[in-house]
Amino acid sequence: MEFKKIIEEKSKQAWEIYLPNLSIDCVVFGFHDALVKVLVVKMKENNLWALPGGYILKTENIKEAASRILHQRTGVTNIYLQQFRVFSDLNRSEGFFEAFENTIWNKQRFLSVGFYALVDFSTVKLVVDNFSDACEWKAIDELPELMMDHQYIFDKALGTLRKELNYKPIGFNLLPEKFTMPELQKLYEIILGKKLNRGNFFRKMLRYDILIKLDESRKGGAHKAPDLYKFDVEKYQLALKDGLNEGW
Amino acid sequence: MEFKKIIEEKSKQAWEIYLPNLSIDCVVFGFHDALVKVLVVKMKENNLWALPGGYILKTENIKEAASRILHQRTGVTNIYLQQFRVFSDLNRSEGFFEAFENTIWNKQRFLSVGFYALVDFSTVKLVVDNFSDACEWKAIDELPELMMDHQYIFDKALGTLRKELNYKPIGFNLLPEKFTMPELQKLYEIILGKKLNRGNFFRKMLRYDILIKLDESRKGGAHKAPDLYKFDVEKYQLALKDGLNEGW
Structure with a gap:
């Protein structure tokens, strides 16, 4: 099925099951070969790299949503997750989904709650979902160009990690x-x-x-x-x- | 006008101008007489104390919303504001607004973005708005019982302040x-x-x-x-x- 069709079908269901105007983006850190790496997915639509993300079911709190999203999009379960910031600028997603009707789910204004996750690299088996062509680990100083404000979201996640190094079990969650x-x-x-x-x-x-x-x-x-x-x-x-x- | 009428009239307008399902709660810290104090408002409806809060206009980012809310409800302008956490549990507001129709704005599920604010106590002139009977400073170890999860929101704000003491100009913003x-x-x-x-x-x-x-x-x-x-x-x-x- 072509990408536009998928989006239009998913849109109908999305309005019913998700909270409007809200999304979640996850910065998943792993440590491997003496490098800190981050999970990125390549979107089918525009060939752009993005942080793994999704929406919040009406029956979930945001942490449950983030866990589900990470499980569905990356195959990892039971990982250490912390929300760190809401990204709410008005023009965050401008220019995307221009080809679609205004009623399409994806064309709303989205405020995104950023989560960072810490995973033991050795336990992760990545999966590629319907929306993406690839799901890969990239070293944090060699990230590809990211869509929308995802580079900014990543920067804020790393800044948070830096400050929380003394307060959260970061070593415990990243190392084997x-x-x-x-x-x-x-x-x-x-x-x-x-x-x-x-x-x-x-x-x-x-x-x-x-x-x-x-x-x-x-x-x-x-x-x-x-x-x-x-x-x-x-x-x-x-x-x-x-x-x-x-x-x- | 009685409280129920006010709520019903405001509700219609609210659906048009605000983002649904989202609110903002503010923990406003001040330092006075060798005490750290927090702003609380007494709600007309239920005589309960609450943190000052409000909603996000469709034309605002969350920081603009928090600034506007604090200005309207407390009279302070141009203050140091930081978002610190989203509160998203499903049952946060259970039991409130039971007497109203399900379509009422206030009866939605709300995810609330917590902001903390630091103000120079000496510059604040408090105002009391339509929804509240009082707006007062209380010492943080003598807070009254707070409605909903507002005590939890306060605890998280204080915890954040504690961690950020070494990274944010907290002294600069609280002291004269x-x-x-x-x-x-x-x-x-x-x-x-x-x-x-x-x-x-x-x-x-x-x-x-x-x-x-x-x-x-x-x-x-x-x-x-x-x-x-x-x-x-x-x-x-x-x-x-x-x-x-x-x-x-």
């Missing part, structure tokens, strides 16, 4: 269960957008007392195998309540 | 232009919800280099008159960009 200190440091460096001193980082992390050193090391490298750690979840949560406030 | 170090410390203590060591606070503040010591002191107390300070706005903004990350 076992990780090395250099991996943890790399994650912090990418999110904070700056190099950190290795010794200082190590000492601060140990002082927060939120890591458990395992009796294993990461095999396979050319260098001395680095020690593996995991988070002490209880202590981590407790420390985040006050904030990891020493600065990095 | 000139203030003493004990006043600044008191503000931090109330927002953080804990006592701070006086010497440490003083040293950290000076180390951040964001204050200008004035050639004046606060007159009138029994003790030695404390020195007055003001913020070095440029340096303050610059320091907030990285965050005041030493912890308090």
